[in-house]
Amino acid sequence: MCIGVPGQLLEIDGWKAMVEVGGARRETNVMLISDAAPGDWVLIHAGYAISKVDEAEALETLGYLREITEGLGAELAGDTAPEIA
Amino acid sequence: MTIAKGIDLGTLDDLVEGFRDPAAARVITAEIAVLGASLEAKGIEPRLMEVCGSHTVAIFRSGIRDLLPSNVKLISGPGCPVCVTSVAEVDRAIAIANTPGTILTTFGDMMRVPGTSTSLEKEKAEGADVRVVYSPLDALNLAAEKQATGGDERIVFFAAGFETTAPTVAAAILQAADMGLSNFYIQSTHKTIPSAMRGLLDTPELGLSGFICPGHVSAIIGARAYDFIADEFKVPAVVSGFEPLDILMSVKMLLAQIDEGRAEVETEYGRIVSDEGNPRAIEVLDQVFRVSDAEWRGIGTLPNTGLVLRSEYERFDAPLAFDVRVEPGRDNPACECGEILRGLKAPTDCKLFAGVCTPENPQGACMVSTEGSCAAYYKYGRDES
Numbered sequence: 001m002c003i004g005v006p007g008q009l010l011e012i013d014g015w016k017a018m019v020e021v022g023g024a025r026r027e028t029n030v031m032l033i034s035d036a037a038p039g040d041w042v043l044i045h046a047g048y049a050i051s052k053v054d055e056a057e058a059l060e061t062l063g064y065l066r067e068i069t070e071g072l073g074a075e076l077a078g079d080t081a082p083e084i085a
Numbered sequence: 086m087t088i089a090k091g092i093d094l095g096t097l098d099d100l101v102e103g104f105r106d107p108a109a110a111r112v113i114t115a116e117i118a119v120l121g122a123s124l125e126a127k128g129i130e131p132r133l134m135e136v137c138g139s140h141t142v143a144i145f146r147s148g149i150r151d152l153l154p155s156n157v158k159l160i161s162g163p164g165c166p167v168c169v170t171s172v173a174e175v176d177r178a179i180a181i182a183n184t185p186g187t188i189l190t191t192f193g194d195m196m197r198v199p200g201t202s203t204s205l206e207k208e209k210a211e212g213a214d215v216r217v218v219y220s221p222l223d224a225l226n227l228a229a230e231k232q233a234t235g236g237d238e239r240i241v242f243f244a245a246g247f248e249t250t251a252p253t254v255a256a257a258i259l260q261a262a263d264m265g266l267s268n269f270y271i272q273s274t275h276k277t278i279p280s281a282m283r284g285l286l287d288t289p290e291l292g293l294s295g296f297i298c299p300g301h302v303s304a305i306i307g308a309r310a311y312d313f314i315a316d317e318f319k320v321p322a323v324v325s326g327f328e329p330l331d332i333l334m335s336v337k338m339l340l341a342q343i344d345e346g347r348a349e350v351e352t353e354y355g356r357i358v359s360d361e362g363n364p365r366a367i368e369v370l371d372q373v374f375r376v377s378d379a380e381w382r383g384i385g386t387l388p389n390t391g392l393v394l395r396s397e398y399e400r401f402d403a404p405l406a407f408d409v410r411v412e413p414g415r416d417n418p419a420c421e422c423g424e425i426l427r428g429l430k431a432p433t434d435c436k437l438f439a440g441v442c443t444p445e446n447p448q449g450a451c452m453v454s455t456e457g458s459c460a461a462y463y464k465y466g467r468d469e470s
């Protein structure tokens with residue numbers, strides 16, 4: 001029930017905002033975040049943006065994940081593929 | 086109105102898909118195996134609890150339990166808000182829904198939660214006006230529409246949820262006050278997570294070695310809210326996201342801490358969770374709600390784990406506005422939800438599991454919500470013990 005989805009703010013009009021989530025436009029409410037601006041990535045839960053996505057952190061973690069699949073780790077892993085959905 | 090410029094839509098795929106890469110999962114699983122072996126050599130069998138029900142579902146769906154070394158156990162905790170809503174509160178919502186001139190709104194999962202003798206879904210079939218909403222805003226908009234068109238129904242939102250959801254309900258209350266609505270009420274069964282975790286740490290028979298902390302509760306309250314776990318109880322905690330790689334990385338971080346004899350609060354989910362959380366959401370939450378004791382289904386009353394409306398917003402309080410009386414609620418006595426929610430038993434330990442109690446005919450709340458431990462075991466892992 002605490003599930004949230006990331007989306008990107010397109011337009012803001014007071015507390016109401018349009019956000020793009022997975023290619024679809026949705027209305028959301030930005031009353032719970034400060035300094036929201038179009039272009040910002042936010043986490044949406046129950047019709048409200050509840051947090052901003054820290055893009056620098058996201059890119060850093062993604063960079064780390066890419067690194068480990070290219071480096072030594074890949075050898076360590078061998079070739080047994082776990083089933084992840 | 087402002088229009089966004091230079092939107093980079095490619096990033097969204099990375100934000101989700103980037104955390105599902107099977108190659109990275111293989112590497113992290115291998116690292117976890119190494120840590121598992123090191124701990125086994127020291128005779129350590131870590132018991133890690135995922136507190137949040139959304140983590141429970143993600144763990145089952147992605148088959149993560151099967152990827153872990155046999156000495157590492159994942160235990161599901163009490164973080165399914167529907168599951169911990171007390172029978173008495175469900176009975177109260179049903180009584181409110183049956184008051185003439187009332188429209189009771191709630192999240193879909195609440196519909197089938199058994200009260201003492203019936204559920205909201207059954208009462209709806211009998212004619213009560215009960216409606217499923219996706220956001221407290223839907224309930225607010227319904228109230229605004231009724232008030233504008235002279236409808237005299239009272240709109241009640243039966244609110245369950247932790248710190249993730251409670252600020253959205255607080256925001257709806259502030260908006261209702263702003264709009265001058267006199268027909269909008271909430272029944273708050275909101276609960277807070279850190280104090281409940283303290284209760285779990287005070288249960289020595291659980292023997293917890295680490296916590297996977299809820300990602301979206303933490304987006305609001307911040308990672309520092311868990312400092313007491315490391316400082317007072319010397320138990321490691323990692324705030325985790327919900328994709329398979331998030332959970333694997335969090336398990337790895339916890340095992341590394343245990344292996345190195347550290348107990349710290351770390352954040353794997355830095356793209357969403359900061360140390361301080363979301364100050365604006367906390368402000369709205371504090372403006373509308375105050376902390377109280379709360380009854381957790383199957384567990385009992387836990388001090389300082391509930392959120393009730395402050396006196397300034399009492400006029401929105403459904404239990405005050407509706408003069409309904411409910412007896413102390415009664416659960417099916419054979420239901421083991423309470424022990425399961427505290428991680429003391431697994432769903433398969435319950436005699437009713439998968440026989441008398443199924444998602445179609447739930448006997449306890451843990452079987453109702455898709456995030457309940459019993460429902461997750463039923464769907465994904467029936468042969469586990």
Ligand code: SF4
Pocket residue numbers: 417419420421422425432435436437438439442443447448449450451452453459
């Ligand atoms: S299987 Fe059903 S009756 Fe047993 S603990 Fe779970 S919800 Fe309760």
